[in-house]
Structure formats: C-alpha cells, structure tokens
Amino acid sequence: LLFNSPVFLFVFLPVTLAGFLFLVGLNRPALTVPWLLAASMVFYGWWSPFFLLVLVGSTLINWTIADTMARRPQQRRLLLMAGLIWNLGLLGYFKYADFFLTTVDSLWGANFVLVHVILPLGISFFTFQKIAYLVDNYRGQARAGTLLEFSLFVFFFPQLIAGPIVHHAEIMPQLSEMMVGRLSTRRSIWVNLAVGGTLLIMGLAKKVVVADQLAPYSSTVFFLADHDTPIGAVAAWSGVLAFTAQLYFDFSGYSDMAIGLARMFGVRLPANFNSPYQSLSIIEFWRRWHVTLSRFLRDYLYIPLGGNRYGRPRQYANLMIVMLLGGLWHGAGWTYVLWGGVHGMYLLAAHAWQRWSPWRIAPALGWALTLLAVVIAWTLFRSGDLACAENLLTGMAFGHGIVTEGSGLRPIRGIILALLALALCVAAPNSQTILRSFYPTLGPVSEPSSPWRTRLVWVPSTGMALAASLGLAAITVLSWNSSEFLYFQF
Amino acid sequence: MFINIEPMPDDDAAASRCRAYLKTMVLALIALGVAIGGLMLAMDPYGVFATRLVPDHLFAPDRRLTFGGDRVIKAIVMQAQNPRTVVAGSSRVAIGFDPQSPALRGLDLYNAGLAGAAAPEILGSARYAAATVPALNRIVLCLEFDLFFQPLGEVSDFEDSAFAGRSLTFGKFRVTYALEAIATAFRKIPALIAGRPIAGTLSIRGWLIRMPQLRPVPLRSFFRQELATLGVTSLHKSARYLSDTETRYHDLHNTLRVLQQRGINVDIVLTPVHAWRLDLIQEFGLWPAYEMWKRRITTIVAAVSSDGAKSTLRLFDFNVVADMTSEAVAPDAGSQAVRYFHESSHFYPIVGDYVFKIMDGSEPVEPNTGFGRLLTPDILDAHMQLARHNLDDWRASHPDEVAVVVAALPKDQR
Numbered sequence: 092l093l094f095n096s097p098v099f100l101f102v103f104l105p106v107t108l109a110g111f112l113f114l115v116g117l118n119r120p121a122l123t124v125p126w127l128l129a130a131s132m133v134f135y136g137w138w139s140p141f142f143l144l145v146l147v148g149s150t151l152i153n154w155t156i157a158d159t160m161a162r163r164p165q166q167r168r169l170l171l172m173a174g175l176i177w178n179l180g181l182l183g184y185f186k187y188a189d190f191f192l193t194t195v196d197s198l199w200g201a202n203f204v205l206v207h208v209i210l211p212l213g214i215s216f217f218t219f220q221k222i223a224y225l226v227d228n229y230r231g232q233a234r235a236g237t238l239l240e241f242s243l244f245v246f247f248f249p250q251l252i253a254g255p256i257v258h259h260a261e262i263m264p265q266l267s268e269m270m271v272g273r274l275s276t277r278r279s280i281w282v283n284l285a286v287g288g289t290l291l292i293m294g295l296a297k298k299v300v301v302a303d304q305l306a307p308y309s310s311t312v313f314f315l316a317d318h319d320t321p322i323g324a325v326a327a328w329s330g331v332l333a334f335t336a337q338l339y340f341d342f343s344g345y346s347d348m349a350i351g352l353a354r355m356f357g358v359r360l361p362a363n364f365n366s367p368y369q370s371l372s373i374i375e376f377w378r379r380w381h382v383t384l385s386r387f388l389r390d391y392l393y394i395p396l397g398g399n400r401y402g403r404p405r406q407y408a409n410l411m412i413v414m415l416l417g418g419l420w421h422g423a424g425w426t427y428v429l430w431g432g433v434h435g436m437y438l439l440a441a442h443a444w445q446r447w448s449p450w451r452i453a454p455a456l457g458w459a460l461t462l463l464a465v466v467i468a469w470t471l472f473r474s475g476d477l478a479c480a481e482n483l484l485t486g487m488a489f490g491h492g493i494v495t496e497g498s499g500l501r502p503i504r505g506i507i508l509a510l511l512a513l514a515l516c517v518a519a520p521n522s523q524t525i526l527r528s529f530y531p532t533l534g535p536v537s538e539p540s541s542p543w544r545t546r547l548v549w550v551p552s553t554g555m556a557l558a559a560s561l562g563l564a565a566i567t568v569l570s571w572n573s574s575e576f577l578y579f580q581f
Numbered sequence: 582m583f584i585n586i587e588p589m590p591d592d593d594a595a596a597s598r599c600r601a602y603l604k605t606m607v608l609a610l611i612a613l614g615v616a617i618g619g620l621m622l623a624m625d626p627y628g629v630f631a632t633r634l635v636p637d638h639l640f641a642p643d644r645r646l647t648f649g650g651d652r653v654i655k656a657i658v659m660q661a662q663n664p665r666t667v668v669a670g671s672s673r674v675a676i677g678f679d680p681q682s683p684a685l686r687g688l689d690l691y692n693a694g695l696a697g698a699a700a701p702e703i704l705g706s707a708r709y710a711a712a713t714v715p716a717l718n719r720i721v722l723c724l725e726f727d728l729f730f731q732p733l734g735e736v737s738d739f740e741d742s743a744f745a746g747r748s749l750t751f752g753k754f755r756v757t758y759a760l761e762a763i764a765t766a767f768r769k770i771p772a773l774i775a776g777r778p779i780a781g782t783l784s785i786r787g788w789l790i791r792m793p794q795l796r797p798v799p800l801r802s803f804f805r806q807e808l809a810t811l812g813v814t815s816l817h818k819s820a821r822y823l824s825d826t827e828t829r830y831h832d833l834h835n836t837l838r839v840l841q842q843r844g845i846n847v848d849i850v851l852t853p854v855h856a857w858r859l860d861l862i863q864e865f866g867l868w869p870a871y872e873m874w875k876r877r878i879t880t881i882v883a884a885v886s887s888d889g890a891k892s893t894l895r896l897f898d899f900n901v902v903a904d905m906t907s908e909a910v911a912p913d914a915g916s917q918a919v920r921y922f923h924e925s926s927h928f929y930p931i932v933g934d935y936v937f938k939i940m941d942g943s944e945p946v947e948p949n950t951g952f953g954r955l956l957t958p959d960i961l962d963a964h965m966q967l968a969r970h971n972l973d974d975w976r977a978s979h980p981d982e983v984a985v986v987v988a989a990l991p992k993d994q995r
Contacts, residue, residue: 278596285599288606318809319991551602560609564617568760 092137094348120272131246142211153221154241157228161235174225182218190423213252224259236263249352255363256383274357283357286529290351293522296562297344299569302337308505309334316482317475323495327486329502334473335466336512347522362523362532368516371457373437411435430472525549621757624766627654628785644781649761653752656743660713664691667710669703670723672696677933680786684934692787699731704836705744711843719846727815730822801910807924809989816865837885846893851900855925856907860986879956896956902971903952
C-alpha cells in the first residue's frame, strides 16, 4: 500500500484510525497496540502475504535472541553473532545475491545462474532497526520489551517501508505509554489528529505535487542517457537538477507522511531531513540528509570501527568505509558504491580543509560548492551504469554541445521547474520547523537560520485549514496514478 | 543551533482549536469537490456524462478533450456506444484505426486501443466487451510480439477500470477528479469565453486523432530515437518474460473460448510494424522466439476453432515486411515524407483501412509478401519462410537503414 494511493487514504487509514479511536474512547488502551499491530500486518501483507510471513518469522527470531540475551547474559556474544548473521544474511540474500553473483561472473566468468529474488519492501530499513536492538541488548543499553511492543516497533506501518530508521529506545517506551493510555488522551487526540494530518498533507503534497511532476523530466533524460544518446548540456542539467529536487521532495515527503501518520496515533518519530540543500558544507549536509541513517551508521558502524579515536588516518579510513557501505546500502550496484565513495572523498576533503586550511570559505560560496558537489554525485546515484553517468557528466560539462540532437526533448521547462523546486528547498523552512509549536518530531527542532523563515508557523486557524484542504484536493486529483516512492527500492 | 519551544498546552483550548481546524478542513474539501465536479460536468471533457454545456460549434460533441485515462474512459464509452465491432490492442490500434474513415464507417466500430497495453489488458478489454456490449458481433484483437509477454504496466489505470472489474460509477468518479481533464478544462475556459472553438484529441469512438508530440525533423533521426528507446526497451522487457510464456498463451486460449461461446466472431491481427522493428527483433536475437510466438498463436486458434465453434475465428498476419511496412525513411526526410508510419511502431489510418479491406476481402493478400495472409497450421511454415526471406532481402537492399537499426541497439548487443 502506498501512502498516496486511494485505498490507503480512503480505506486503510480511516478504518485503522477509527478502530484506534474507538478503543481509546472505550478506555481500553491496552488493546490499541494489538490493533495497530494487526493493521500494520495487513498493510505489509497487502503487498505480499509471503513476505509478511518472512517478516513475522524474522521478528520472532530477533525477539527470541534478545530475550535469551537478557536471561543468559553469559551467552550474549554468541547470540549477538547469531542475530547479526541472521539479519545480515537475510539482507544479503534478498538484496545482494544477484549483485554478488554478477560481480563474480564479470570478474572470473563463472557463469552463475542469478537467483532473481524479489526484494522484500523495507528490508534495508527494518534490518537496521533490529540490528540496533540486538546490539544495544548485547551492550546492556536496551530494555528487552514484550513481544507485543517489539513486534509493533518493527511493524508500525508509518515507518515500516522506508523509515525513518527509528531506534527502539525512542519507540518502545512510547508504546508502553500507549498501552496504559498516557499517549492518547481525549484532549490530545484532536491535537494529534490536526498536527499529524497536516504533516501527512504536507508530505503528500511534496510527493505528489512536486516530486511526481518533476519525475518525467529526470527519467526521460536518464533513460536517453542510458540508451547511449549523447545528452547536451541543457538536457543534462535539466535531468540532473530535476532529479536533485525530485529525490528530496520524494523522500522527505515520505518521511513527513510517516511522521504525520505516527503522530495521528500519538507516536512521535525522529526527524529525517533538516533542509539539507541549505547546508553550507558537505559535513553539514550529512547531518541534515537522511538523519536517521547517518545516526545509525555513526552509532553502529563508525564508532565501533574506532571513529576518530585512533588518529586522523584511521578516522578518514573509517569515514570512507562508512560512506562506501552506506552507498551499497542504498542499492546493489557499483554506481551506488561509487556514489558513496565520492561522498566519502568530499567528506575527507572537507575535514582536511577544516583542519589545515588557514582560510574559511564564505557561506554563500560554501553553499554553492556543497550543492554543486551533491548534484554531481546524484548523477552517479541515479544512473543505471557508469556509461550513463559518464554520458551525463560529459553533457553537463558541455562535452556533447548544448542541445540533444533528435531527441524531441524540451529541457527548458524541466530546468525552470527544477530550479523553482530547489529554490523552495533553499528558501523555505522545512515541515518540522513550520509545525515547531506542536513538537512534531522527537528531539529539538532547529531554529530557522534567517528571521523571515520564522514567520511561517503553523497554527490551527481557518486560513491554515483552507490551505490544507486545497492541498488535499490537489493531491487527490494528482495521485490517481500512484507511483512508487523512490526509496522503496533501497 | 537548537531552541527550546514551549509545548502547546494540552488543554481544552488547544483541543477545541484543533477540532475546529479539522472541521473547517473537511467542509472546505467538500466545497472544493462540489465546485470541481460542477466544472467537469459542464465541460464533460471525456464525453462520458452527456452534460456538456459548451455549444457544439465550439467543442464538437464527438470529441474528447484529452487522451489520458484511456482504460477507465474507454470501458465506460464502449458500453454506452454499444458498437457492433470492437478493435482491441495497444496505441498502435488507437492511432491506426479511425472508426469514422470511409473504409470503416459501415462497421459500427469502436476503437478500444489502449496506449502501452500488454496482453492482459487487451484480452481483458475483449472479455469486457463480450460481456457488456449487447450489439457486439465482431472483435478484432491486435496482438504484438513486443508487448504480448509483458505484465501490466507499472503506471496504468487499468486496475481502476471496468475492464478489470471496477464499477462504472467508480470510473466516472475517478475521471471527474482526474487532474489532466481538470487542468485542460481550466485552460480552455478563456478560449470558450472568447468564442474560439477547441479541438479534441480523441474521437468519442476511441481514435487518437493527434499524437501527443510532433515529429521533429530530420525524420530518420526521430525514427532512430524511438527505436533506440521504446523499441529496445520493449524487447528487453519481453525477453525478460520469455521464460514464462504459458500464462499468456493460456489467457489467450481462454479468452478466445469465451468469445466463441458468446457467438462473437473474432479476427486476430498480428499488427503491422515498420521493417525497422522486425529487423530489430532479428538483431536482438529474438527471431526464434518471435516465430515461436506466431506458431503458438496459430496452434491456439486452430485448437479453439475446431472445438465446436459457434462463430468464426481467424488469424491474419500483417507483421511482415511488405510495401507499406518497408516505406523508406530517407536521411533527409521532412516531417511529411513518410506516409504510412508515425515512427517504426505506429501506423496511420491509411494502413488501418487497408488491414480491414484485406480481412474483409475487398483487397487481395499480397502474394509476394504474405501481408494479411490468413494463417493456418498447414501454410505456416511456408509463410514464415517467406517472411524471413523478405526480411533478408530488405536487409540486403537497405544497408543504410539496417545500419541505423544496428546503431539503435545497446552497445553490448551490436
């Protein structure tokens, strides 16, 4: 089920919400968690009943391992190893088996038969959540919750498919509160519905009104580049800029929807984006882009590798390993690894500059350089192969002239729309900042960096209600053809 | 930098403001829905409601304003039109058969061509026509090798259409709030107020009058581009599904039986394409699979025909190199230079008319090419040999065009 599909918006969500509110109204909060768990299983099973069973099995195994760790602490290292092998093995089989076989084939001509397995939706996201839970149980930093709480932590439908990558310490205590009726009181229900509903509409608008409208401009250019048409400069920039804006609006829109949906049930999720295209350096970019992934990679990969504790060379090596693996996490392909590697190089350069350069870069220049670096790297990320990326990068550097011969492309409109969308990313406050008076996410909300951005604050007024209904109408008419979220493939 | 924000107090005032906010939002949404619905009924851009308030001289009553939403719309309109003949297929059909052309007018034909339709959609629309169109006595099923094995498109409104079992009421609701129609209707309002007529893109009989994009020149470059992108992609996709073809053949077999049991005459047309497309299949290494496809369809048709059929079932092959399909695309051809094809995939109604004339016996089958030959198991081998031979001849006599086809292939397949 896609969040922007009519079945989700007009059937699944109203039914789930009505059941939840009914139980709250009956003063039976203990039943709300099983109700949400059942609804979340329907949500996942709608796509594939088979993979629902896979996820149920994996959840049971993980909980059993964590529970056994609590009861037999002397075996916890062994149990952790077993849990990691299980989770990474599952991810490796479903996501990376064909990639591995293809790579071996191309290197040694082994002629393996590819397994062609279907990737379970959201596997990259929930695998990380379960690994974090096991590791923290191993370290003694987690409270082993009940099977019910753990299951809903894994299955909770707002975040199940594409994050945010939530941490057990953020969610399971909220579920315990929900069980005893402290999360949704009769008063807070209206606030939660208004704030959550508004975030959902904002996310849907980002996805349907902006990202989906930019998609044709980027996909046409990348498609032609993938099929060896030399792409001229205007079209290349049009496609890459459109993708830059599309990806942000698509993924941050999805995160807003997830956060809003969770809030409608009284649960607060962590923020996932913090206006990344406003970043003044690449280091700042990675603090603002896909925040929950960066956090996971920092806590469960970078720091265990040694972080910055063993000198600069080791720190830089650790950074590069994290970025390469982070790239591979995004997709089973060498272009993703390369994309991670390029960002790793950017980070190394930025750290080195900070440490050794006597000059400081002016903010405007830093912003422009950062955005340019990010845009160039997105070319690798979106390209089907290296030849496609080379084609586009050459085009962007005017290596194929200005226009794309014989393609029928009209890239000017794409460039204008992409620039408008990017201007919005740069100038406007983000959704959690707009709703900051109502604590839309877990943790503090960053202050808008310029005073005029602070003026746009959401309050439950008539004007805002009219704007929201206008947005919802636009979303409805635009969303009849549901398209998949870009990050579902990761 | 982080700031501490005082939370909105969880009190009655906050709850009451949020409650009022939600109430206003819902009421405004209902009001918007009514306003948009009113505009759509007044314009009736798809011609499905018969409520159009625009005078006929400004917007012809037999025209549609947009070409989107064809699955949902065509299911509704087909039933309302109650035609005697339905031609089902992909966009090649939508563009290539004009029900109002002099050659086809007497057939009372509805064009059910659906852009990018795979076999499940074409067969589904045929079954739907047989079940819901009382006057129907003939279905022309146009099949294509490159789309036959593909599953439903990723972005298709088929599953929201009555072809897939959705109610017509749902379809009408869906098209009332379809953005493309709303936006186009809005855009046309100034012209209507100024008294300027607006042209439709589709006839109410389902024929796509104008292609969405113009043909840029030079035309050969446009042909090559289309072949290198859509042509190559569709064969790539087909190749991916060649390991599991039985489902499609089974579906075809069952559909033909259903149509026969309802007493509907069926003509299967292997749709004409330009020689470049046939050469692309050859260059792709899919010629054996392509011949097997023709062979299996012939076998299925023969099997269903011999199964106590109550109506006629015929199979015609127009998917060969012939005079029309090998029309030259000169390197310096202008936009009007090619008469029969928009590009290598889509043919114009002049070809569609000719197809019907051959099927109905008013034009002879071309003996030298087999264009329009009635396929039966006993002549199949000879026919396919002729088709192969003619493609080889065309290749030998048109090396420059073959070079263009080869250049359209991905690098690793050249």
